[in-house]
Structure formats: C-alpha cells, structure tokens
Amino acid sequence: xxxxxxxxxxxxxxxxxxxxxxxxxxxxxxxxxxxxxxxxxxxxxxxxxxxxxxxxxxxxxxxxxxxxxxxxxxxxxxxxxxxxxxxxxxxxxxxxxxxxxxxxxxxxxxxxxxxxxxxxxxxxxxxxxxxxxxxxxxxxxxxxxxxxxxxxxxxxxxxxxxxxxxxxxxxxxxxxxxxxxxxxxxxxxxxxxxxxxxxxxxxxxxxxxxxxxxxxxxxxxxxxxxxxxxxxxxxxxxxxxxxxxxxxxxxxxxxxxxxxxxxxxxxxxxxxxxxxxxxxxxxxxxxxxxxxxxxxxxxxxxxxxxxxxxxxxxxxxxxxxxxxxxxxxxxxxxxxxxxxxxxxxxxxxxxxxxxxxxxxxxxxxxxxxxxxxxxxxxxxxxxxxxxxxxxxxxxx
Amino acid sequence: xxxxxxxxxxxxxxxxxxxxxxxxxxxxxxxxxxxxxxxxxxxxxxxxxxxxxxxxxxxxxxxxxxxxxxxxxxxxxxxxxxxxxxxxxxxxxxxxxxxxxxxxxxxxxxxxxxxxxxxxxxxxxxxxxxxxxxxxxxxxxxxxxxxxxxxxxxxxxxxxxxxxxxxxxxxxxxxxxxxxxxxxxxxxxxxxxxxxxxxxxxxxxxxxxxxxxxxxxxxxxxxxxxxxxxxxx
Amino acid sequence: xxxxxxxxxxxxxxxxxxxxxxxxxxxxxxxxxxxxxxxxxxxxxxxxxxxxxxxxxxxxxxxxxxxxxxxxxxxxxxxxxxxxxxxxxxxxxxxxxxxxxxxxxxxxxxxxxxxxxxxxxxxxxxxxxxxxxxxxxxxxxxxxxxxxxxxxxxxxxxxxxxxxxxxxxxxxxxxxxxxxxxxxxxxxxxxxxxxxxxxxxxxxxxxxxxxxxxxxxxxxxxxxxxxxxxxxxxxxxxxxxxxxxxxxxxxxxxxxxxxxxxxxxxxxxxxxxxxxx
Numbered sequence: 090x091x092x093x094x095x096x097x098x099x100x101x102x103x104x105x106x107x108x109x110x111x112x113x114x115x116x117x118x119x120x121x122x123x124x125x126x127x128x129x130x131x132x133x134x135x136x137x138x139x140x141x142x143x144x145x146x147x148x149x150x151x152x153x154x155x156x157x158x159x160x161x162x163x164x165x166x167x168x169x170x171x172x173x174x175x176x177x178x179x180x181x182x183x184x185x186x187x188x189x190x191x192x193x194x195x196x197x198x199x200x201x202x203x204x205x206x207x208x209x210x211x212x213x214x215x216x217x218x219x220x221x222x223x224x225x226x227x228x229x230x231x232x233x234x235x236x237x238x239x240x241x242x243x244x245x246x247x248x249x250x251x252x253x254x255x256x257x258x259x260x261x262x263x264x265x266x267x268x269x270x271x272x273x274x275x276x277x278x279x280x281x282x283x284x285x286x287x288x289x290x291x292x293x294x295x296x297x298x299x300x301x302x303x304x305x306x307x308x309x310x311x312x313x314x315x316x317x318x319x320x321x322x323x324x325x326x327x328x329x330x331x332x333x334x335x336x337x338x339x340x341x342x343x344x345x346x347x348x349x350x351x352x353x354x355x356x357x358x359x360x361x362x363x364x365x366x367x368x369x370x371x372x373x374x375x376x377x378x379x380x381x382x383x384x385x386x387x388x389x390x391x392x393x394x395x396x397x398x399x400x401x402x403x404x405x406x407x408x409x410x411x412x413x414x415x416x417x418x419x420x421x422x423x424x425x426x427x428x429x430x431x432x433x434x435x436x437x438x439x440x441x442x443x444x445x446x447x448x449x450x451x452x453x454x455x456x457x458x459x460x461x462x463x464x465x466x467x468x469x470x471x472x473x474x475x476x477x478x479x480x481x482x483x484x485x
Numbered sequence: 486x487x488x489x490x491x492x493x494x495x496x497x498x499x500x501x502x503x504x505x506x507x508x509x510x511x512x513x514x515x516x517x518x519x520x521x522x523x524x525x526x527x528x529x530x531x532x533x534x535x536x537x538x539x540x541x542x543x544x545x546x547x548x549x550x551x552x553x554x555x556x557x558x559x560x561x562x563x564x565x566x567x568x569x570x571x572x573x574x575x576x577x578x579x580x581x582x583x584x585x586x587x588x589x590x591x592x593x594x595x596x597x598x599x600x601x602x603x604x605x606x607x608x609x610x611x612x613x614x615x616x617x618x619x620x621x622x623x624x625x626x627x628x629x630x631x632x633x634x635x636x637x638x639x640x641x642x643x644x645x646x647x648x649x650x651x652x653x654x655x656x657x658x659x660x661x662x663x664x665x666x667x668x669x670x671x672x673x674x675x676x677x678x679x680x681x682x683x684x685x686x687x688x689x690x691x692x693x694x695x696x697x698x699x700x701x702x703x704x705x706x707x708x709x710x711x712x713x714x715x716x717x718x
Numbered sequence: 719x720x721x722x723x724x725x726x727x728x729x730x731x732x733x734x735x736x737x738x739x740x741x742x743x744x745x746x747x748x749x750x751x752x753x754x755x756x757x758x759x760x761x762x763x764x765x766x767x768x769x770x771x772x773x774x775x776x777x778x779x780x781x782x783x784x785x786x787x788x789x790x791x792x793x794x795x796x797x798x799x800x801x802x803x804x805x806x807x808x809x810x811x812x813x814x815x816x817x818x819x820x821x822x823x824x825x826x827x828x829x830x831x832x833x834x835x836x837x838x839x840x841x842x843x844x845x846x847x848x849x850x851x852x853x854x855x856x857x858x859x860x861x862x863x864x865x866x867x868x869x870x871x872x873x874x875x876x877x878x879x880x881x882x883x884x885x886x887x888x889x890x891x892x893x894x895x896x897x898x899x900x901x902x903x904x905x906x907x908x909x910x911x912x913x914x915x916x917x918x919x920x921x922x923x924x925x926x927x928x929x930x931x932x933x934x935x936x937x938x939x940x941x942x943x944x945x946x947x948x949x950x951x952x953x954x955x956x957x958x959x960x961x962x963x964x965x966x967x968x969x970x971x972x973x974x975x976x977x978x979x980x981x982x983x984x985x986x987x988x989x990x991x992x993x994x995x
Contacts, residue, residue: 090595090602097590105887112880119873345947354870358877365881372888383586386547387647388575389603391567420873427865432858476548479582480538 091393095400098373109369110409113455116362117413121451122421122441123355127348129442134340137437138333140273141211143181143305144314145321146336147171147328153339154303154331155185161328164301170324171304176312181209184289185302188227188282189251189258190237197251197258198236200229200280203272204289211273211305213283217241218268224288228268233280241269247282249292260292277429277436304328347440359458362406366462370402374466379482381470386479391471398470399463406459410452417451418443492559494655494686495521495544500553502539513539515709516553521655521688526681527715528697529690531706537690538659540706544688545578545657546570558654575604579648583660585640587632593643594619594628600650611650618646622676638669645676649685656680658689662696674699745806746781752949753798754783767800769810776810778802786950822846879972882925886918886976890984893917897981898989907985914981915974922973926966933957933965 099106147167149159161167164182171180184204191197203212207220213228218241221227227247229239239245242265249260264284272281290297308317314332322330331339341348374381381394421441428440502514513536521527529537542548543555546562547570555563562573574580587596594615601611619625622642624635632640641661648656661677662670674696681687681701689696697703705713747767749759759765761780768775784801808814822837824830830848837846893914900910937955944954 090591090599093595094588094590097588101590102891105884105891108880108884108887112877112884115873115877115880119877346944349943354874361877361881365884368885368888372892375892379586380588383580383582384588384599385571386545386574386580386582387600388571388573388578388651389599390571393603420869424866424869427869428862430858430862430865432862474548476539476542479542479547482584 091397091400095397095404098377098397098401099404102373105369106405109365109405110412112365113362113405113409114413114416116358116365117410117451117455118417118420119358120355120362120454121414121417121447122424123351123358124447124451124454125417125421125441125443126424127351127355128444128447130344130347130438130440131337131341132444133437133439133442135333135337137273137435138336141305141307143179143211143307144333145306145308145318146331147304147306147321147325148302148331150327150329152329153336158185160184160297160300160302161304162300164299164304167301167325167328168304171306171321174317174321176308176317177306178309179209179307181206181211181305181307182286182301183210183212183303183305184286184293184297184300186249186289186293186297187251188284189248190245191248191258192237198233198280199251200233200236200282201275202249202289203281203283204286205283206286207283209307210283211307213270213272216269216271218266221267221284221288224285224291225262225264226267226288227264227282227284228270229266229282230270230272230275230280232278233282234266234269236280239266241266247292249289250294260294262288262292264288271436273437274435276433359454362409362455363458363462366402366405366459367465369405370398370463371466371469373401374398374470378470378473378478382473382475382478382482385473385475395463395467395471398467399460402463402466403456403459406455406462410455413455414448414451491523493520493556494523494525494558495519495688496554496556497540497544498554500540500543500555501551502536502543502548503551512709514543514550514553517706517709517711518553519704519711519714521686523686524681524684525702526677526687526700527689527702527704528700529688529704529706530692530697531712533692535706536709537706541657541659541688541690544655545580546573575600576651577654579645579651579653579656581641581644581648581656581658581661583663585632585637585644585664587640587643587647589632592629592631593624593635593639596632596643597647597650600647604651614650615646618649619643621649622646636669637665638672641665641669641673642676645673645680649680654686656685656687658687658691660691660693661689662691662693670695744777744779745803747778747803747806748782748784748801749780750799751783751785753800754780756798759783767802767810776806778806821849875968879968882922882969882972883976886922886973887980889921890914890918890977890980894984894987897984901985901989910985911978911981914984915977918973918977918980919970922969923966925973926969929965929969930957930962933961 146154147161148154148156149161152159168180168182171177182205186202186204187199188202189197189199203210205212207222213230215228218228229237234240237245244263244265246261246263248258248262251258270283272279272283275281286301290300306321308314314334318330318332318335322328384394385391421443425439425441428434429436429438497520498518500514500517501512503510503512505511515536517536517540529540531537539548543550543563544557546555546557546565550563553563554561557573557577560573562570565573587593588599591599594612597615597618598611601614606614616625616628619628622645624639624642624646627635627639627643630639632643635643641664645656645661648658658677662673665673670693677687677689677696678699687700689700691697702715703713704711704715744764747765753759759780761783763780765778765780766775767778782801784799786799802810804817808816822833824833834846834848897910897914901907934957937957940955941953945951
C-alpha cells in the first residue's frame with residue numbers, strides 16, 4: 090500500500106517526475122564520470138607501471154625516467170650489483186636514444202629507440218614475429234613501420250646519429266625487422282623501435298659505452314618494496330630509485346588539477362541532484378498536505394508517512410541511477426577520447442577508468458543523496474499539525 | 486438507542502483550547518464539559534467559529550487541549566504522545582470528513598484497507614473486511630473504482646466504511662453532508678441512523694438541520710461554550 | 719633544448735650547493751621567486767652553480783628575482799628557473815660557442831614571412847619557424863584541456879537546463895489556485911499565460927543574476943586556490959561578458975519555455991479542477 094501510494098504520487102505528475110529523473114540521471118552520469126576521473130588516472134597509471142611486474146625504476150640521480158637525457162655510467166657493475174641482491178628477481182637495463190631511417194626519397198624518418206635486454210625487457214609487447222636476438226635485429230611499432238614502409242622480415246638501413254648541420258648520419262647499420270611490437274609507455278602514434286642494448290650502444294659510439302638511461306627492477310614475490318627501494322638507494326647513491334607508489338604520487342601531483350576538478354564537479358553534481366529531488370518531493374508533499382493530514386488522522390503512523398516520502402525520493406534516484414550510469418559510461422568514453430590526445434601520454438593511460446568500485450561509489454552517494462533529499466519533506470510531512478492542516482485544507 | 490445507552494464513552498471536562506494569533510490569544514473553547522454514552526448518536530451544532538470542529542478534533546485526539554481533560558472509553562487521551570495518539574485513533578476512533586479525503590491513488594476497497602493494513606491485519610482478512618463494509622454501505626460493485634470515478638455520495642460512503650474498518654468505539658463526523666446534495670445527504674443520514682442502530686456511537690458536527698434532527702441528542706454551542714447539552718433520547 | 723639544459727643545471731642548485739661563497743666579480747644570475755622563497759635566497763646572495771653534483775662550480779651573485787609569467791605552459795612544472803648570461807651557461811655546460819635557437823625580431827608580419835623564407839633558403843642545417851606556429855605546437859596540452867572543459871561545460875548546461883525547467887514547472891504549478899481564481903473572475907487565458915510567462919522570466923533573470931554572483935565568487939575561489947597550488951599568477955577561471963550573457967539568455971529562454979508550457983496546461987484545466995473540486 091505504501092508502494093502504491095508512493096508510485097501514485099510519482100505518476101500523478103508524469104512530466105515533472107520524468108524531468109526529475111532526467112536531471113538526476115545527468116547528475117549521476119557526471120558523478121560517475123568524476124568518480125572515474127578521480128581514481129582512473131591513478132589506477133590506470135598504476136596498472137601500466139605494474140603491467141610487466143617491475144616495481145622499482147632506477148634513473149640518474151635527481152631525475153625521473155626519461156625526463157632528461159642524462160644516463161647512468163658503469164651500468165654493467167650496477168646491474169650486477171642489483172642482480173646479486175636476494176630480493177631482486179630480474180633487472181631490465183634500458184638505454185634511450187633515437188634511430189634515424191633514411192628513405193629512398195632523401196628524407197629521414199626519426200623515431201625513439203630503446204636498447205633493451207630482450208630476455209627481461211618490460212617496455213613493449215610483441216604482437217607479431219620474434220624478439221631481436223642479434224646485433225642487427227630490431228623490433229618496431231606500427232607507427233614506425235608505416236613511416237618507413239617496412240614489414241616484419243624486411244631489412245632497413247638505420248643510424249643512431251644525425252648531424253643536422255652536415256646532414257649526415259652516424260652509427261649506421263643494416264638491420265632486420267624481426268617483430269612488430271606495441272610500446273607500453275610510448276604515446277599513441279609515437280614512432281619507436283627497440284633493439285638489443287649492446288647494438289644501440291655500439292651504434293651510439295663511445296659516449297654510450299656501458300651506460301643506461303634506466304633500469305627496471307622486478308622483486309621476488311613478497312619482498313618489501315619500500316625497504317628494498319631504500320636499501321638500493323643507500324647502496325647506489327648516484328641513482329634515484331622510484332617505486333611504483335612514488336611514481337604514482339608524482340603523477341598525482343602533476344595531474345592534481347584533474348582530481349580536484351573531479352571532486353568539485355562530483356560534489357556539484359550531487360548537490361544539484363539533491364536540490365532537484367528535495368524540491369520536487371517538497372512540492373509534491375505540499376500538494377498532498379491534506380492527504381497526509383488525513384492519513385495521520387485515521388491512524389497512519391508518522392514513520393509510515395516518512396517512509397512513503399523517502400521511498401518517493403529513493404525511487405527517483407533508483408530509476409535515474411542506472412540511466413545515469415549508462416549515460417556516464419558513454420560520456421566518460423567521449424571525455425577520455427578528448428584527454429587521450431594529450432601530447433606524450435602513453436597510449437594505454439585512461440583518465441576515465443571504469444571500475445566496479447567507481448560505480449558502487451557513485452551509486453552509494455546517489456542513494457545517500459536520495460535519502461537525504463527526502464529528509465526535509467519527510468520532516469515537514471511528519472510534523473504537520475493535523476487539525477490545523479485539515480482546517481486550512483477545508484477552507485482552501 | 487437510548488435504552489441501550491450505557492457507560493460513558495466520551496467524557497470531556499472543563500476543556501479549554503486557546504490559539505495564538507500574532508500577539509493575541511484566542512480561546513476556541515472556554516471550559517467545555519459534557520459526556521457521551523455508549524450507543525449515543527449526538528450532534529454538535531452552532532454557528533461557524535463557535536468551536537465545534539475544535540471540540541471534535543480534541544475528542545478525536547488529533548489536537549491537544551490547552552487545559553481540561555478528555556477521556557475516551559475510560560482512557561485519558563488529552564496528553565497522549567504522538568505515537569500513542571496515532572495508535573488510539575487507528576483502533577478506537579473512526580473519522581468522517583466533510584470533503585471525504587479519500588486517497589485518490591487507491592481504489593474504494595484499498596482506501597478501506599488502508600487503516601486495516603496499518604493495524605497489521607493480514608491481506609486476506611482485510612480484503613474480506615473491506616468487502617463486508619462495502620456491502621454494508623451498498624458499494625460492493627464499486628470496489629475497484631477510484632475516488633475520481635465515484636459520485637460525492639459514493640465517496641462519502643467509502644469514507645464511512647474506511648472509518649469503520651477497525652471497528653472503532655466512536656465514529657466522529659465533521660459536516661458529513663456538507664458537500665452533498667439534499668437527496669444524497671438524506672441517504673447519508675439514513676446510513677448514519679442504520680449505523681447507530683447497529684450499535685455504533687456517533688458524534689457529528691453539523692450545520693445541517695435535517696441531520697441534527699435525525700440524531701438523538703443535539704448539543705448547542707456558541708462562542709466556545711456549550712449553551713445546551715441536549716437530552717439523550 | 720635550451721630550457722632543458724637549464725633544468726639539467728638544477729641538481730647543482732640542490733641545498734648543499736647553495737650558500738655564501740667567496741670570490742671576486744662573479745657573474746650575476748636571475749632566479750625565480752619560487753626558488754628564492756623555498757631556498758631563502760635574496761638579491762646579492764652568492765651561490766655556487768654547477769652542472770654536475772659534487773663538482774666545484776662557478777661563483778655567481780643573484781642579480782634579479784623574477785616572477786613567472788602567467789603562462790599556461792608553466793602549470794604543473796615544479797622545476798625552478800635560473801637565468802644566466804649566455805656565455806656563463808655555455809661555459810658551465812662545456813657547450814662551446816653553440817646555442818639551441820635564436821629569436822629574431824622582425825619589423826612587421828610581412829617581413830617575418832620574408833625572413834623565414836630567406837633563412838630557410840640560405841641556412842644549412844637550420845629551420846626558421848614563425849613564433850605563432852611554435853606556440854600552437856606547444857599549446858596542444860591546453861587545446862586538449864580546453865576541449866575537455868567545453869565538453870564538461872555542455873554536460874553541465876544540459877543538467878542545468880533540466881534543473882531549471884523542472885523548477886520553473888513546479889513554480890508555475892504552485893500558482894494553480896491563483897490561476898483558478900483569476901479564471902473564475904473572468905480574466906482571459908492569454909492574459910494569464912502572459913502574466914505567468916512574465917513572472918517565470920523575472921524569476922529566471924533574478925536567478926541568473928544570483929547565479930552570476932555565485933559564479934563570480936566560485937571563480938575567485940578557484941583562481942585563489944590554483945594560483946596557490948601552482949604558484950602562478952595565471953588566472954584559471956574567467957567570468958567574461960559572453961559567459962554572463964550566455965547564462966542569462968539560457969535561463970531566460972528556459973524560464974519562458976517552462977512558464978509557457980506550464981501556463982498553457984493550467985489555463986486548459988477547468989478552474990474548479992484546479993481548486994481540487
């Protein structure tokens with residue numbers, strides 16, 4: 090009976106209820122998007138960093154990985170030291186650079202080059218072909234292959250250096266493309282190749298001898314990441330050791346604007362939804378104040394009246410929530426596609442990452458909002474003086 | 486019914502009800518005392534604003550007096566808390582209003598079931614009870630109709646059936662013929678007489694002389710006081 | 719590249735390398751006020767500047783403390799900025815007589831095109847670019863943020879429109895008894911519709927004026943907050959005349975539509991039904 094009365098009240102003014110549901114749905118969509126935005130970047134970045142299982146990254150002291158062109162010398166000894174530690178399962182040394190590919194038409198295509206140890210590398214995923222094994226083998230991503238017009242199995246002349254003034258190449262060699270890969274940390278559309286680290290060093294010449302740009306460290310299961318990070322930093326003072334948590338913290342700091350925007354807009358969405366439902370239910374209660382007074386007069390308990398009002402507010406929220414969540418997912422995709430065009434952003438970073446927890450958080454907040462928005466009209470209906478109301482209604 | 490009139494069902498003693506209107510205090514009731522016995526059929530009459538509806542509200546436990554006492558079936562009800570007052574109204578008092586006040590979203594039968602459901606009566610039992618009452622008021626065939634599909638007289642009959650749902654000790658009616666034409670009003674007067682004949686104690690507030698004449702006791706009020714207690718029988 | 723190299727010099731500015739130094743007629747440098755505040759530096763302080771940590775550096779004197787420009791490209795960059803005389807930096811970095819780029823001032827925009835053409839024809843290993851083109855290239859981030867804000871803005875406008883429409887409908891519905899009384903008095907339906915629409919328009923305009931006030935306050939708060947967070951004089955939020963006009967016109971339009979819809983429905987309902995009889 091309570092349900093019938095609540096439903097009847099909502100159906101009595103269909104246009105009004107529909108508008109309220111739409112309004113709350115848009116608010117819910119915005120709320121979901123903002124919850125996804127607030128946690129999505131961090132989660133997406135975290136899963137990206139942990140996707141290959143490396144928990145620590147060593148960069149030249151005072152720098153972030155590949156933030157500068159600085160390198161770490163005496164890399165062989167450093168990698169050996171790291172590998173000798175009990176908590177270290179694998180070390181992947183990486184040397185950064187550029188690879189220039191002269192084309193038949195006289196132009197030169199330039200892309201990023203990573204010198205890696207193919208057996209333990211964590212920078213790319215092999216899509217086709219095989220890992221580069223010898224000094225004259227490379228793998229490349231689709232953007233690079235398309236730019237140089239080559240396929241897996243083709244050979245190509247490459248160079249590690251290009252003198253713009255002399256327009257001459259240095260460190261040239263002919264290599265075979267052994268695989269098509271997707272780089273995990275590269276921006277979408279960025280041309281990139283990878284080759285054995287010794288091959289890149291040889292091409293770069295004496296300046297790169299026994300140097301690396303970065304070392305990634307995978308720890309044994311159960312190892313204490315923070316303790317190991319501190320120990321390595323003490324052991325190797327010329328490097329900065331960054332844990333995944335620290336990297337996330339730094340990204341958080343740089344992108345705090347989006348998180349704050351998410352919190353502000355999420356809060357505004359909630360307030361708008363709250364005001365909309367409160368207004369609607371309050372007006373609805375005002376219109377039925379005579380009915381409510383009669384219900385109370387014939388012995389309907391106060392909490393039943395309150396329950397009916399809260400039920401009405403909750404029903405609006407409940408109907409609007411799935412609608413809003415669906416709308417939120419669509420808008421999140423659209424907004425994500427806009428932010429994905431950030432220059433230099435890894436292809437797999439999502440600003441709006443859908444997680445069940447985000448949906449539950451949004452739903453929970455909406456439910457709370459629904460209950461809260463029913464409080465004022467409920468209080469009003471429960472505390473109305475029965476006799477006075479009946480008299481006024483009779484006069485009106 | 487007078488020969489059956491027994492124990493006092495309504496006992497009102499020195500009842501005062503004052504309202505604040507701005508800086509002034511207006512007394513709607515000025516020390517009213519009277520008794521209604523079981524099985525009585527009484528009408529409270531008087532000019533508009535004399536305090537008769539206020540008196541009915543106090544007897545019906547939907548308002549609290551400034552001073553004085555009200556007892557219904559031997560129980561003091563003038564100072565009951567909200568929860569107990571609500572429960573008392575639900576089980577012991579039936580209300581009939583001038584403007585019927587049926588729930589527009591509910592059918593005739595559901596309107597009667599509303600106080601039964603509130604009293605915790607099981608679904609099948611309350612359906613049977615509602616149908617019995619609809620038959621009693623002559624609307625068994627209109628059980629599924631909503632108030633908007635019923636005439637004024639039919640709506641008032643449903644309202645009476647709703648008031649009787651939990652077999653109250655006392656039926657209170659505030660201008661029950663006020664919104665009805667003469668013919669329908671007469672039907673309603675006959676229904677009240679039948680109800681009283683079947684043992685229901687009824688107190689009506691009315692301007693309707695025909696209805697007042699049909700009752701067995703007429704209490705006259707003026708300016709917040711009872712000027713004539715009438716005579717039972 | 720020039721900027722990057724200045725950053726590379728920054729590890730040398732780690733607290734250990736900062737401090738009063740002795741020496742004769744050192745070169746001057748300019749530091750940004752963020753560095754001055756964080757490291758407690760003042761004009762005239764002597765510092766040792768080095769490109770490599772732990773290596774003895776050049777002694778310099780702080781000749782100027784500069785405020786960062788209100789440049790969006792500076793946002794979220796936590797690095798300190800140090801400006802040196804060109805020869806000082808070249809010497810510090812062992813860069814020789816090399817530079818990363820030249821800035822060339824031309825007499826007019828027509829002259830710019832001609833200069834670019836001449837340089838690109840004559841120079842070997844260089845390319846000249848129009849400053850505006852470089853600005854477009856480097857402002858991609860802000861173009862993306864701007865598109866994102868526009869998209870969010872559209873969603874917000876949709877939500878506000880629904881909210882406004884709903885409130886207006888309710889507001890007019892509340893007048894049902896007044897409207898019924900007017901109809902019973904013999905006031906014509908068009909007159910009632912006009913008066914209701916006028917009232918709705920007034921409410922919408924008053925509401926939007928209040929909204930502009932709230933928006934202005936929110937904008938002030940946003941600017942204060944983010945200027946403090948990013949330590950920049952940049953204004954993040956602007957309440958412009960266009961925006962105010964859009965807000966007022968939007969709410970006015972919605973108010974009128976909602977008022978008209980609701981009023982039309984009211985005048986089509988029989989007056990007694992409006993009274994609930």
